[in-house]
Amino acid sequence: MAALEKYLPRCRIFLLDGQKFRTNLLVLFFDLPLERETATKTALLTEVLKRGEEPAKGARQAEELYGALWDISVVKKGDRQLLLFSLETLKTVETEDALSFLRERLLRPLEQGAFSEKAMERQKAILRRKLDSRKDDKKAFARRRALEETAEGTAFAISGDGYAEDLEEINGKNLFAWYQKIVETAEVKVFFCGDKEEKPKMLSLWQNFPGRVSVTEREEQESDRHEPPRFVQERTEAEQARLLLGFEADVENSRRQAALLLLNQLLGGDPDSLLFRKVREERGLCYDIKSYRYPLSPYLFVQAGIQEKDAKETGKLVLKCLDELKKQGVSAEKLRQAKESILRDYDGLADNPWAMVDFFAEQALQGKELRTEKFLRQVERVEPEDILRGANHLKLKTVYLLSGEADENGEN
Amino acid sequence: MARTEKNQQGKTRNGLQFYILPQREFGEKMSAILVKRGANHLFWKGKEGEEITFPQGTAHFIEHKLFQQEWGDAFAKFTQNGASANAFTDGDKTVYYFTCREKFMENLKLLLDFVQKPFFTKEDTEREKGIITSEITMYEDDPNWVVYYQMLEGMYGKHPIKNKIAGTAETVEKITAEILQKAYETYYTTENMVLVCTGDVPVGQVRAAAETVQSRRTDARVYFPMEETGILEKYKERNMGLSQPNFQIGFKLPAAKKEDWLRLRIAAGFYLELLAGESSPFFRKVYERELLDEPLGSAFFCGEGYAFAAFSGSGEYPEETAELLGKELERLQKNGLDWEDFRRIRKKMLGRFLRRMDAPQSLCLGQIEWAMMGVSAEEMLQTIKTMQKEEAEKLLQNAFTIDTMVLSVVR
Numbered sequence: 001m002a003a004l005e006k007y008l009p010r011c012r013i014f015l016l017d018g019q020k021f022r023t024n025l026l027v028l029f030f031d032l033p034l035e036r037e038t039a040t041k042t043a044l045l046t047e048v049l050k051r052g053e054e055p056a057k058g059a060r061q062a063e064e065l066y067g068a069l070w071d072i073s074v075v076k077k078g079d080r081q082l083l084l085f086s087l088e089t090l091k092t093v094e095t096e097d098a099l100s101f102l103r104e105r106l107l108r109p110l111e112q113g114a115f116s117e118k119a120m121e122r123q124k125a126i127l128r129r130k131l132d133s134r135k136d137d138k139k140a141f142a143r144r145r146a147l148e149e150t151a152e153g154t155a156f157a158i159s160g161d162g163y164a165e166d167l168e169e170i171n172g173k174n175l176f177a178w179y180q181k182i183v184e185t186a187e188v189k190v191f192f193c194g195d196k197e198e199k200p201k202m203l204s205l206w207q208n209f210p211g212r213v214s215v216t217e218r219e220e221q222e223s224d225r226h227e228p229p230r231f232v233q234e235r236t237e238a239e240q241a242r243l244l245l246g247f248e249a250d251v252e253n254s255r256r257q258a259a260l261l262l263l264n265q266l267l268g269g270d271p272d273s274l275l276f277r278k279v280r281e282e283r284g285l286c287y288d289i290k291s292y293r294y295p296l297s298p299y300l301f302v303q304a305g306i307q308e309k310d311a312k313e314t315g316k317l318v319l320k321c322l323d324e325l326k327k328q329g330v331s332a333e334k335l336r337q338a339k340e341s342i343l344r345d346y347d348g349l350a351d352n353p354w355a356m357v358d359f360f361a362e363q364a365l366q367g368k369e370l371r372t373e374k375f376l377r378q379v380e381r382v383e384p385e386d387i388l389r390g391a392n393h394l395k396l397k398t399v400y401l402l403s404g405e406a407d408e409n410g411e412n
Numbered sequence: 413m414a415r416t417e418k419n420q421q422g423k424t425r426n427g428l429q430f431y432i433l434p435q436r437e438f439g440e441k442m443s444a445i446l447v448k449r450g451a452n453h454l455f456w457k458g459k460e461g462e463e464i465t466f467p468q469g470t471a472h473f474i475e476h477k478l479f480q481q482e483w484g485d486a487f488a489k490f491t492q493n494g495a496s497a498n499a500f501t502d503g504d505k506t507v508y509y510f511t512c513r514e515k516f517m518e519n520l521k522l523l524l525d526f527v528q529k530p531f532f533t534k535e536d537t538e539r540e541k542g543i544i545t546s547e548i549t550m551y552e553d554d555p556n557w558v559v560y561y562q563m564l565e566g567m568y569g570k571h572p573i574k575n576k577i578a579g580t581a582e583t584v585e586k587i588t589a590e591i592l593q594k595a596y597e598t599y600y601t602t603e604n605m606v607l608v609c610t611g612d613v614p615v616g617q618v619r620a621a622a623e624t625v626q627s628r629r630t631d632a633r634v635y636f637p638m639e640e641t642g643i644l645e646k647y648k649e650r651n652m653g654l655s656q657p658n659f660q661i662g663f664k665l666p667a668a669k670k671e672d673w674l675r676l677r678i679a680a681g682f683y684l685e686l687l688a689g690e691s692s693p694f695f696r697k698v699y700e701r702e703l704l705d706e707p708l709g710s711a712f713f714c715g716e717g718y719a720f721a722a723f724s725g726s727g728e729y730p731e732e733t734a735e736l737l738g739k740e741l742e743r744l745q746k747n748g749l750d751w752e753d754f755r756r757i758r759k760k761m762l763g764r765f766l767r768r769m770d771a772p773q774s775l776c777l778g779q780i781e782w783a784m785m786g787v788s789a790e791e792m793l794q795t796i797k798t799m800q801k802e803e804a805e806k807l808l809q810n811a812f813t814i815d816t817m818v819l820s821v822v823r
Contacts, residue, residue, distance in 0.1 A: 020437035022770045040581040055699045060691035060706075063756045066763030091761050132655040133726065138553050238655035239552040272491040286540035288550055305550045340494050344513055351440045351771055 010207035011188040014370060015199055024091055024164035024194030024351040026098060028205070029084040030105070030186040031365065034076065034155045037164075040127075041170055041178045042083050043162030046072045046113055047123035047168030047176065061101055065104070067089045068098070074103060077365055080298025083182065088353070091194070095201045095294055107208065110180060115172040124167050131164045135236070138402060139305070142242040146301060146400040147294070149232050150246030156297050187213050188365055193353040229396040233403065241308040244301055245318055248394040251298045258378040260293065260387035263394075264300055265338040266330055266387065268290045272337070274321050275302065285314050295362050300394065308403040315399060322391060326387050330387045342379055346372055420615060421788055427626040429579045430604075430607040431779050431788065434617050437770055438670060441516045441611030442776040443618075444509035445527050446783055448606070449599035450504040451577040452636070452715065455776035458659045460633035467586045468572070469544070469579020470595045477532055477592060479509070485525040490554040504715045506599075507780055509630050513610040513772060514602075517617055520609070524625055531597045532589040545581045555658045555822045556724070558650060563722060563820035570637035580649050597630050606783045636717035641666060642816065647731075648804055649821045657823045659730035661708075661737055664816040665719040674734045678761075678795045679804040680712035680721060683755045683812070686749055687740060688723055694740040703733045721812070723775055730821045740816040754801045761796050762792040 018024060032042060050058065050072045062068040069088040074081060085106060090096045109115070135141045144159070151157040158186045188209045192202045268275040268291030279289050288305040306314050349356045349372065360370050368375075420432040429674045447706075452470045479486040479499070490497035495512035508527055512519050551557045555727040559574055568574040578584070602625065609618050643664050668676050688694050690707040698704040708723040727733055733739055782792055 022766055051699075056691050056696055060756070063691055063760040065759075067760030068763065069767075083450055088767070090766060097570045125702070126442070129656055136555055136652075136654045136656070136658070239545070240549045270491060270590075272495065275487060280543060284539050285546075287543050288548035305546065307546075307549075337491060341491065341496070344494060345494075349439050351438045 007212045010211045010213045013190040016193040018193035023088050023408050025088045027191045027357045029082040030182050031079045034081040034158045040162030040166035043074050044127050048125050053119045065093045074160050081157035081160045086334045095198045114176045117172045120172045128164050131150045138238050142266040142402040146244035146246050190356040230401045233401045238404045243311050244303045244400040245397035247300045247394040249300050249398050251300050254378050255329050259382050259390040262338050262388045263387050264291050264384050280319050285310050294397050326391045330384050413603050424623045427602045428625045430622050432618050433610045436612050438611050438772050439513050440772045441613050442511045442521050442772045443609045444651045446606040446780050449606040450503050450505045452572040453634050454572050455631040466595050468583040472578045473587050473598040475499045475501045475506050493519050526655050531774050532592040537589045544584050549577050559820050559822040560646045562735045566648045566818035567643050567664045569644050571639045571718050598630050601628050601630050607777045608776050610776040611755045642820050647819050651823050656726050657730050658726045658819045658822050660817045661723040661734045663721045665811045667717050667719050678799050679807040682804045684710040684810045703727050711749050734819045749801050
C-alpha cells in the first residue's frame, strides 16, 4: 500500500443517534500504535488514572451520577492500542456533569506535575498481579498464546495489556511524561451516542485537544506465508486440553474482508456451522468449538476444548472440514443464512450503543466511512466463489495445544 | 428515550403466565420461555406419596436435548428463520429463548411448539453424554466456578443448591431417555412456565399464540430436604496452581418465604453495596492494606429453601480479607446504615435498574429474573424507590451473621 500523508484535526468527534436510549454513552480514546516500548506504560496508565491516590473518589462521584458506568481501559484493535475512557449515564444526568466527570479523570492528573511514586508502586504491583494472573484463565491464555505464535514478529502479537518484565523501568516521572505526550500529541477520537441536542456540549471537547496530526497510512506488514505450520504444545494445570489452529487469511481489500467474515460464520460462527455440526454434534468430541477473528487483523482461529488424547483426531477433523468446504464449496442457501445472520448483527447495532461505538470506531480506525450501508452491501455481494477463494487462501500457521501436566510416564 | 406502551401481563386460559413488554423503537425482538424448574428440583413425591428422585444434571440434560425434535433440529430451524436461539439452566430455572428482527411470530410459534414436544431417543441421549461431560470438564478448569461451588459445599449439606448444575460425569452417565421423559413431564407443567416477549412485538398475535399452549399438569410435588441453619465448614481450600488465590466469602441466611423474596433481594442489594462496594470504608481499608486491588463482587441469591450472599475476589490474603469483612459487618450492625450512604446507593441502584430496562435483550432477561419472584419491572422499580434504611436494616440485621460465614479459597 502506498504511503499517503494527510493532515487531520487531532481530535475528531463522532455523534451517533441514541435518541431512543435511556442513557448517553461517551467514549473517548487516544489512538496509539501498539509497540513493545510503550505498551506497558499505556497499560499502567489505566491503573494510575482510575484510582490514583484517592481510590474510591471516582466510584463515589459515579454513584451520585445515578450509578454511571465508567472505565479507563486499554483496548487492542489489530496493531493499535487504544487508551480508552468510557462513561455511560442516564439521560437525567446533565451532560455538563458527565463531561466534568470525564475531564477530571482525563486532565486533572496532569495538573499535579508528576505521578506520586507511592501510588505508582501500588499500581505497578496491581498490574503485575493482573498480568501474572492471566494464565489462570486457561481459555484466554490459550487464545493469547495462539495469537502470539501465529502473528510472531508483527505488531499484532504484542500484548495490549503490557509485560510484567517491562514494569521495572517505569517510574512516576517517565510515566507522567508519556501521558503528557499522549494528551498533547496523540490522535483522539470521541464517540457520543445520545440526544442530538447535546451536540454543542460535546464539541467543547475540541478545546482540550488542539492541533492537527499528520496521518500516514502504514505499509502492510508482510509475513512469510510460505513457512510450514508450527506445532506448539504447552502444559498447565488443567482438566481439559485446548486446541487452537491459527490461520492467516487474505484481507487485502474490503471484499475479501467481507468474505472472511462470512467464512468464519460458516466454519464455526454458530450452532449451525460446519465445525459445530461435524466435530461436536456428529462426533461428540467436544462441547466448546468455534472459529473467531480479531478485528483489524488478518487472522482466523479455530478453538476447541477437548481431551488431550483426541487432539490429533480433532485437529485432523477440523482440517478435513475445511478441505470439504474447499472441494464442495458452500451452498447458496447456507451462504444466504450466514449473510442474514451477519446482517442481523449489524442491523442490531442501532439497538446497542456500545456495539454501535465499537463498530464505528473500527471503521474510523481503518479510515472508512462511518456508515453501515456500504459495509452491509459488501457482505451482501459476497458470492460462493469468494468464500471458496477465502478458504483456499487460509494458510495454517500454528497448531497450538495447551494440555494438563503430564504424569511420570509423560502421558496425561 | 424509549417509551413503552402499556405492558401486558396475565395468564392464558390454560394457565400460562405471560409478560409482553413492547418497545416500539427497537428493531430487535426477544422471546423466552421460562420454566421454573432447574437443577435443584431433584426430589419429588408422586401421587401415592412414592419417592421420585432424578439424577443430578437432569434439568440441564433436558435443556440440551429439547431442541432435538422428531422432525429435526429446532436450533437449525431458528437459524434458518433468521433468529439466534439459545438456552440455559440454573438451580431454579431453565430458559429457552431467541432473538430476531424478522419473522418474530414464526419463531415464537417454533419456540412454543418445541418446548411442548420432547423427543428423547436412546441414541441421541447416549451421544449427548460425551458433550455434557466435556462441558463439565471445561467448568472444572474455571477457578470462579470451582470456588463458588466449594463455598456452597461449605454452606449446604442437603439442599441441592450445592450440586453442580450439569451434574457430574457419574450422574450424567445414569441419565436415560426414559428419565428425561419422566422429568420433562414432571417439570414442564403449564403453571410453572412463563412467556416473556420484548421489543417491537405484535401484542395481540403474541397473546393468541400463548393461548395455544396446552395444559399440562403433574400430581408430583417437589420437596427439598430439611437444611440445618448452620454451616458445615468455615473454610475450604483447593489447589489449582493459580498465580493468586481466588476466593468467595459466603453468608448463609435463613430461607425466606416466596412473598418476601422481592423486598429481601432489594434490601440485600443495598446492604451488600454498603458493606463492601467500591465506595465503602471496607474497600478503602483493604485497598490501603494491599489486601485487594479491586472491590469484591457481590451477589444475593434466594430461592426455594435457601438464601445466601456471596462476595468474590482475588488477592494474596483471603483470610485477612474475610476477617475484615466480618468486622465491617459487625460495625454496620452495631452502628446501623449511614443515611447519606444509603441515599447515594439508592441513586446507583435506580440508575443501574433503569439501564437494564433499555434494550429488548436485557429487559427480557431481567423480566425472567423478576418473574421468578412473580413481579413486574414496575414493582421492582417501586421497591427500589421506596426501600427504607430501617427496613433494610430490619430485614438483614439478624440474618447476616459471621457465624454462618464460609470462606472458600482456590490457590
